Amino acid sequence: MEPISIYLAKLIGLAWLIIGIALVTRPQSF
Structure with a gap:
């Protein structure tokens, strides 16, 4: 199970x- 910070990154x-x-x-969409 990997750390939350790695998952968020x-x-x-x-x-x-x-x-x-x-x-x-x-x-052209913006």
Whole structure:
């Protein structure tokens, strides 16, 4: 069982990855 901090770091990293892909693929959405 891994620490909460590591889990949160992975979750935040994944969220930023999704946001980055969204910004690249849909530059006109914002």
